[in-house]
Amino acid sequence: MRKRDHNVFTNAASLLICGLLAGVVVAAAAFPAVAMSGLAAKAGAETFGALPKELTVARAPQISYLLANDSKTPLATLYDENRRDVKLADISPFMQKAIIAAEDHDFYKHNGVDLNGIARAFVNNQSGANSQQGASTLTMQYVRLAIAYSATHPADVVAATEDTSERKLREMKLALQVDKEFSKDEILTRYLNLASFGNGAYGIFAASQVYFGKSPKNLKIEEAALLAGMVKAPTTNDPTTRSGYPLALDRRNYVIDNMVKTNAITQQEADAAKAVKLVVKDKRTPNGCVATNQKDWGFFCDYFYRWWLGQETFGSTTYDRERRLKSGGYTITTTLDVQAQNGADRAVRKNLGVNSKAARMVAAIEPGTGRVRALSVNRNFKIDDPKKPQNKLSSDPKKAKKKIRGNYPNTVNPLLSGGQGITGYQAGSTFKMFTMVAALEKGVPLAYQINSPAEFKSEYIVEQGSPAACPGTHFYCPKNASASMAGVHNMWTAFGNSVNTYFVPLEQQVGAENVIKAAQKLGITFRSSDDARRATKEGGANQWGAFTLGVSLTTPLELANAYATLAADGKFCEPIPVQQIKDPEGNKLDVANPRCEQRISTEVARAAVDAARCPLGDRSSVSKCSGATARNVRGIVGKPVAGKSGTTDGEKTSSLVAMTKQFAVAGIMADPDWAQTTQQMGHDTPTGINPAVYQTLRDAMKGKPGIEFTPPNGKIINGDQRSIPNVKCQSVDSARGELKEAGFSVVVSDNKVSSDCPAGTAAGTSPDGRTIKGGVVTIEVSSGGGSTPGNTPGNPPGRPPGN
Numbered sequence: 001m002r003k004r005d006h007n008v009f010t011n012a013a014s015l016l017i018c019g020l021l022a023g024v025v026v027a028a029a030a031f032p033a034v035a036m037s038g039l040a041a042k043a044g045a046e047t048f049g050a051l052p053k054e055l056t057v058a059r060a061p062q063i064s065y066l067l068a069n070d071s072k073t074p075l076a077t078l079y080d081e082n083r084r085d086v087k088l089a090d091i092s093p094f095m096q097k098a099i100i101a102a103e104d105h106d107f108y109k110h111n112g113v114d115l116n117g118i119a120r121a122f123v124n125n126q127s128g129a130n131s132q133q134g135a136s137t138l139t140m141q142y143v144r145l146a147i148a149y150s151a152t153h154p155a156d157v158v159a160a161t162e163d164t165s166e167r168k169l170r171e172m173k174l175a176l177q178v179d180k181e182f183s184k185d186e187i188l189t190r191y192l193n194l195a196s197f198g199n200g201a202y203g204i205f206a207a208s209q210v211y212f213g214k215s216p217k218n219l220k221i222e223e224a225a226l227l228a229g230m231v232k233a234p235t236t237n238d239p240t241t242r243s244g245y246p247l248a249l250d251r252r253n254y255v256i257d258n259m260v261k262t263n264a265i266t267q268q269e270a271d272a273a274k275a276v277k278l279v280v281k282d283k284r285t286p287n288g289c290v291a292t293n294q295k296d297w298g299f300f301c302d303y304f305y306r307w308w309l310g311q312e313t314f315g316s317t318t319y320d321r322e323r324r325l326k327s328g329g330y331t332i333t334t335t336l337d338v339q340a341q342n343g344a345d346r347a348v349r350k351n352l353g354v355n356s357k358a359a360r361m362v363a364a365i366e367p368g369t370g371r372v373r374a375l376s377v378n379r380n381f382k383i384d385d386p387k388k389p390q391n392k393l394s395s396d397p398k399k400a401k402k403k404i405r406g407n408y409p410n411t412v413n414p415l416l417s418g419g420q421g422i423t424g425y426q427a428g429s430t431f432k433m434f435t436m437v438a439a440l441e442k443g444v445p446l447a448y449q450i451n452s453p454a455e456f457k458s459e460y461i462v463e464q465g466s467p468a469a470c471p472g473t474h475f476y477c478p479k480n481a482s483a484s485m486a487g488v489h490n491m492w493t494a495f496g497n498s499v500n501t502y503f504v505p506l507e508q509q510v511g512a513e514n515v516i517k518a519a520q521k522l523g524i525t526f527r528s529s530d531d532a533r534r535a536t537k538e539g540g541a542n543q544w545g546a547f548t549l550g551v552s553l554t555t556p557l558e559l560a561n562a563y564a565t566l567a568a569d570g571k572f573c574e575p576i577p578v579q580q581i582k583d584p585e586g587n588k589l590d591v592a593n594p595r596c597e598q599r600i601s602t603e604v605a606r607a608a609v610d611a612a613r614c615p616l617g618d619r620s621s622v623s624k625c626s627g628a629t630a631r632n633v634r635g636i637v638g639k640p641v642a643g644k645s646g647t648t649d650g651e652k653t654s655s656l657v658a659m660t661k662q663f664a665v666a667g668i669m670a671d672p673d674w675a676q677t678t679q680q681m682g683h684d685t686p687t688g689i690n691p692a693v694y695q696t697l698r699d700a701m702k703g704k705p706g707i708e709f710t711p712p713n714g715k716i717i718n719g720d721q722r723s724i725p726n727v728k729c730q731s732v733d734s735a736r737g738e739l740k741e742a743g744f745s746v747v748v749s750d751n752k753v754s755s756d757c758p759a760g761t762a763a764g765t766s767p768d769g770r771t772i773k774g775g776v777v778t779i780e781v782s783s784g785g786g787s788t789p790g791n792t793p794g795n796p797p798g799r800p801p802g803n
Helices: 008-030 038-049 093-103 115-126 138-150 154-161 165-181 184-194 203-212 221-230 244-261 267-274 295-309 318-327 338-349 397-401 428-441 491-497 500-510 512-521 529-534 545-549 556-567 602-612 633-637 689-701 732-741
Strands: 064-067 074-078 331-334 359-365 372-377 450-452 487-489 571-573 578-582 596-598 642-647 654-659 664-670 721-723 745-753 762-766 770-772 776-782
Touching (some): 093 244, 203 221, 244 267, 338 372, 372 556, 428 545, 428 556, 450 500, 491 602, 500 512, 556 602, 664 689, 732 762
Antiparallel strands (some): 450 487
């Protein structure tokens, strides 16, 4: 604080006179008959001397601003009190002069206490006049406000504002001290930043915005006079109400006349100002995530809000953290990408409105940083009014019977990120990625082949009689979506075609518990108590055979981040909604940096992504793709892509992940109110999940370069290659035995081929020459009467290389 020079005699005289006057004031209040006695003066001086000399000044609550990632697009404002401190240079000179004219003509002349004013007020008030006068200077008013805002107990707030002589004494003594500690301009600035102007506007910045929609720097004479006239009675003089308008107008004109008396303006300027019609905007600053700058951004704002409440940096309790957010005056640059968010908002609502029971949910995240770029769902982020509800009855018949309303069209539940009872949704075959990652970590290469039958009898135990069990057994028996998927597959073709009977035996081989661990390393959490139990050793993780088919619950945000980790070469980053946080002084808080760690080896991640290019119609680095469940994504996005689609039994949910090196977008379509919905969630239909995902990714990538995924190399592609014995023209049994002895998995083809070998014998193998250790080798059976066909190494019969 900058101390001003004061005349020693003046200060001493002020203290003495204040003490004596204080005695008179107190005595007059308690013992009118002896008000002017020496006893009263002596008591007053002693009381005055015992009062506190230091004013504790806490920062008044400040509004916090949320911005998009460009650091300029407004997202939302959050506050307990709508206030933003400004410097005196940013306040119109007319406003400075108007508040002095309204409240304290001698502000720049006295030492914090106007002795003449006190005497005048005392004489007037003791005379029995109809009008009572006050003697509070701007400095004393500032002291009163500062005490109230620094109070730690409600009783202290009352003491700071109650109409008592004791309060006046305290204000006078502290005002003298403040006047020594601060310059007049500093006191004026602090007062204008603290004062209440009504309609939720605290401080001159908020008042200028609420009533005139402008910066306080640009206030005109008539505008400044109106605001200056409101501080004494902001509710009574409220120009936005019918009763308050004429009072506010009269008060404005009174202040303008006083500005002439204080030589702040000329009479000509005053006449012109009073002739201006009083017009106010009455535009309260939006508050909270239900009032975002764009109505569809509420879900992202809410995700940020919940993230903030979870950060211990901002306080030891959620209450402390919320108060700090809503009163700390932060400028927070979030990670929201306007282009990506707007694209997602359009995509989730296209052909599927907010009144649909099906929720189309999309999350976009940046690989390598964890920055959440978009969160969108075809719902209104809004609290449904219980008095006039818009929400329909729950789609769950049991809840509907109890008249419980659902989450559509309005909800403030965290559908995309989980929490508050939202445990997630099944994401189907997108979980096959975790089995592939676990296998690659165990040294199983991309080229690893499995003969995938139409139905696979696993070693996993389920309840006997369950639809998932093999008939008459208690063993899990998964099937493929179509019979045509049966055959020999490697990771490229199995992932591209989403072959269940490839990934369940692969999970069985590497261990279901290891697949679960891979999912957890990629950020999948288990919010459901059933899932959390099953994921443990005690809960039977090693028997969770259906995990690879996505029967566990997840959220769009978690799923997007799991795949983003792979796109970032195995670097996991905690999802984060902020890029920069500045306090009111412009200092950056060190809590917005990405929080990342290497969770998966670079080569494993690159290999997994290489196979994940197949489902979306892209080409793997070695052109081994064959089949694609979402083939059109590559063409629509127009950039190198990878990902996976997923569907659950009965199509109760549908999902798709599509990613580039810059964005990972995950979408899940489900009924949040009823997991066992009878509604089928589509994929590549106008109301399905696929368009919502690939249109979001397409729009997010507009103007950005396509970056190739780095291909894997070494043994992780083809593994340990071994020579295949030449079994041509041997009997099938002999050929099978020799191939098994060499360490291969043997399959006998049902189709016979023309060959110069005797009919019924081995015409050759597919592949021939070399293949991976433990790989599948198919014996082709001769039909006789022809030449032996040439086989392409590494490709199952009837499957062309590449896509």
